[in-house]
Amino acid sequence: MRLCLMKWQVVGTKKAITKPLPFPVYFWTVFSVAAAGLLNMVYSSISHYRIHTDMLYVSLCAVSESIxxxxxxxxxxxxxxxxxxPVWGVLGYGFFLILLSFAYHLKARPHRIWRLLFLIALFFSVYSLILAYILKFQIKAYCIVCMAGYGINFMLLFLVWIIRRRFPEKGFWSSLKKDILFLWRPWKKKTTVLVFFLLAVLILPVVFPSYWSFSLPEISTDVPTGITEDGDPWIGAQDPELVIIEYSDYMCFQCRKLHMYLRQIIAANPDKIRLVHRHFPMDPQFNPTLTGSFHPASGKLAVAAAYAVLEDRFWQMNDLLYDIPKDIKSLDIRELAQKSGVSFEGLATAPGIRQVNYKIKWDVLKGIELGVTGTPAYEIDGELFQGRIPMAVIKKVISE
Structure with missing residues (x-):
């Protein structure tokens, strides 16, 4: 009798543990997590836009080289x-939330839509694993916002799985079929919203603006160029009110972005500002301050640019080098020579030319003496600015 009572107590305890909470508790928990994912992707989308369009923007999670x-x-x-x-992420969470709203319908509770939501959450999680692999082995940098998104996706998968366990229904695929039929039969206002949403997703790749694709202004005879007494190529004013000396790496995205902005400003004010170029490749072959190789191809690109000075084609070569993909594995010397206008034979022998190598190492040493630790860096009137230039400095000259 006592043994039977103990068994009854154990069974009763198990039933108490597995008894589901009220449906709204599960629903609003999933809704809150999905909404957090949506906000996370909205921030990431805004950050992506500003990184490519705002000269001075640095995101909150730009902590170090690896994070x-x-x-x-x-x-x-x-x-x-x-x-x-991240824009795809906004659309994905938006789609998830629209579907989730169907689940709150009285006729849907507590079974409908959850199999479909489980498959979507599973897709989100698998895609998160793919993106995590790309971060680790391709980009070799970590994004805090991205990793937060991965955590949200796995949390959604877990929560939807819990709901399926708490409100079971036999036959996954038959239940999935019922979910789909519930969305379309009978036709609902929310179904119309869902259809328009899907159509917008299909159209988006065609109409979305490519704000990340920017190009340097074309070399024009209206904008003077020359070489300083130290052998540094310059572009801009013959008698400048402001001289900006840039220390740059051709594999550095921020260098390219700021160089583009400065070139646009110079093109609009060719009689006021002069931009002077100095090499600072983040390559230990030329940069003794480095213990690791951040941009191993940047030294070779600097060699190409330094050689182009000898044939008076620096700015043509400079603009080509900034457009080279950052994940380049090999450099087509012949194509580079053809597009820039320098001789192929000379460019091919450039790594062995003492004058070329000396110029790059001299630029790096000048940067180190100034206090340059990374790129881009700028010297203005003897003052060093790392990573950015205060717009007030430029606006003062332009306004005058």
Missing amino acids: NCDTVSQSMYSIFLGVPV
Whole structure:
């Protein structure tokens, strides 16, 4: 009798543990997590836009070289089918929330839609694993916002799985079929919203603006160029009111972005500002301050640019080098020579030319003496600015 009573107590305890909470508790928990994912992707989308369009913007999670959301946003992997990945994330969470709203319908509780939501959450989680792999082995940098999104996706998967366990229904695929039929039969206002949403997703890759694709102004005879007494190429004013000396790395996204902005400002004010170029490749072959190789191809690109000075084609070569993909594995010397207008034979022998190598190492040493620790860096009137230039400095000259 006592043994039977103990068994009854154990069974009763198990039943108490597995008894589901009220349905709204599960629903609003899933809704809150999905809404957090949506807000996370909205922030990431805004950050992606500003990184490519705002000269002075640095995201909150740009902590170090290895933990840097900006590095991730600047990579080729941040765009998928002509649309930024975080924008796809906004659409994905939006779609999830629209479907979730169907589940709150009295006729849907507590079984409908959850199998379909489980498959979507499973897709989100698998995609998160793919993106995590790309971060680790391709981009080689970590994004705090991205990782928060991965955690949200796995949390959604777990919560939807819990709901399926708490409100079981036999036959996964038959239940999934019922979910789909519930969405379309009878036709609902929310169904119309869902259809328009899906149509917008299909159209988006065609109409989305490519704000991340920017180009340097064309070399024009209206904008003077020359070489300083120290052998540094310059572009801009013959008698400048402001001289900006840039220390740059051709594999550095921020260098390219700021160089583009400065060139546009110079093109609009060719008689006021002069931009002077100095090499600072983040390559230990030329940069003795480095213990690791951040941009191993940047030294070779600097060699090409330094050689182009000898043939008076620096700015043509400079603009080509900034457009080279950052994940380049090999450099087509012949194509580079043809497009820039320098001789192929000379460019091919450039790594062995003492004058070329000396110029790059001299630029790096001048930067180190100034206090340059990374790129881009700028010297203005003897003062060093790392990573950015205060707009007040430029606006003062332009306004005058």
